Amino acid sequence: KLVDWDAIASELAGIEIIRESSQITKLSLDYYHFSPVLQQTLCDKRADLVVRPTNEAEVLRVAAVCVKYQVPLTVRGAGTGNYGQCIPLSGGIILDTTRMHGIRWIKPGLACVEPGVKLSAFDKQAREMGWELRMVPSTYRTATIGGFIGGGSGGIGSITYGQLRDRGNLHAVRVVTLEDEPRVLELRGDEVQKVNHAYGTNGIITELEIPLAPAYAWAEIIVVFDDFMTAARFGEALAHSDGLMKKLISIHAWPIPSYFTALKNYLPENKHCALLMIAESCLEPFQDLVRENGGQVTYQKPAQEASKGTSLVEFTWNHTTLHARSADPSLTYLQTFFFTLERVEHFYHHFGDEVLMHLEFLRTNGQVIPGGLQVVRYTTEERLNEIIHYHEEKGAFIANPHTYILEDGGMKTVNVEQLKFKEQIDPYGLLNPGKMRAWLER
Ligand code: FAD
Secondary structure (H helix, E strand, O other): OOOOHHHHHHHOOOOEEEOOHHHHHHHHOOOHHHOHHHHHHHOOOOOOEEEEOOOHHHHHHHHHHHHHHOOOEEEEOOOOOOOOOOOOOOOOEEEEOOOOOOEEEEEOOEEEEOOOOEHHHHHHHHHHOOEEEOOEOOOOOOOEHHHHHHHOOOOEOHHHHOOOOOOOOOOEEEEEOOOOOOOEEEEEHHHHHHOOOOOOOOOEEEEEEEEEEEOOOEEEEEEEEOOHHHHHHHHHHHHOOOOOOEEEEEEEOOOHHHHOHHHHHHOOOOOEEEEEEEEHHHHHHHHHHHHHOOOEEEEEEOHHHOOOOOOHHHHOOHHHHHHHHHHOOOEEEOOEEOOOHHHHHHHHHHHHHHEEOEEEEEEEOOEEEEEEOOEEEOOOHHHHHHHHHHHHHOOOEEOOOOOOOHHHOOOOOOOHHHHHHHHHHOOOOOEOOOOOHHHHOO
């Protein structure tokens, strides 16, 4: 269908518009290339035009124009997603939220922000008042809060607070609809699940209320072990130590530590490591736990120096994959809930050098469990699927990072609530089309 982009641009006069093709290319893509499968399918997808509104009124104008001309609209935060969440499959307009970065208020335990505020910028302000975000992805320096809610799942802090989808981890949102006359809806409490982790298919989030955690002085620590399962058991023991405040327990089997070149002085050859964030006030009892498990502390960075130099955060969660891929671009990854260390041990021996163990401990449904973002030596898509199926047969849960379809990732089933909400607020299916299976197969 022919679209008059000049007419659209002139209707949006007063709002920042980008039409230059190299800029559009940059703003159409994300970190989908971590997956060799998505790399092939998504590399040529482009928007026709990018807009950068500065407030909700401008978002409403963009929404109205998309409905009038029946063109797709895909929301983009910082574009750090890994599954092509913000890549427009059928062209159209990209709505970039990065100019909507206001912090409306911060009070004890709760804050209200615009979607484009960067996680790190928000935390800097909140910490001045003794609070911080409950959890952040390892991309916290660049990612936006709206993008984390729209496309992320959890991260540093999930050891204590669970995942974004857990009740209480998102209090309220304001969303702009794509109806004939776009409006703003406010969703509170359980209603937020209609847009939580919906890849921007269920409305444009223009404001969020998010809960906060008390900010501890976090020390960053590396502990190394001779044996991988000893490192994993130490991680579990720390995860279960209710008296020790922690924000990160990230365990890596050799040779993964060899990919962390900036940390090489602290990561001896052939040793397995734990990258940790522990409250400084807990370091004394923590040392006893290290001793009990036969670990050796090789690095300790005081909280006071947190903002200086390298942060261990940027070697954990999916940053581990980033470093592995800079050493060897043929490496890719999986996202797994192992639930038990017995399973971890089984897969560790079963796959050997083909699937390298990287564990992240996190809380889910009231229990602390080992999750994993294993580094995989990729050969073919068939073999990758075989590896996935083997994990599932043995009782692990895989949140497949090699698909851009919402339901085929972590969700697995159709979310009827999200589908019903979409029918109401996006009747023409213009929001990030092609991502929600339930909508495609109605
Ligand atoms: P984008 O990628 O821009 O958007 C993500 C999705 O949200 C898209 O579908 C988009 O349409 C939608 N969206 C964005 N803004 C809005 C809005 N205002 N309204 C409605 N929908 C919206 N993720 C984790 O959860 N944990 C991790 O630890 C983690 N580590 C990572 C490490 C690396 C090296 C990389 C490359 C990625 C990692 N990610 C991780 C994925 C990603 O970085 C995070 O989920 C991040 O929070 C996404 O934020 P963003 O601003 O880049 O969102």
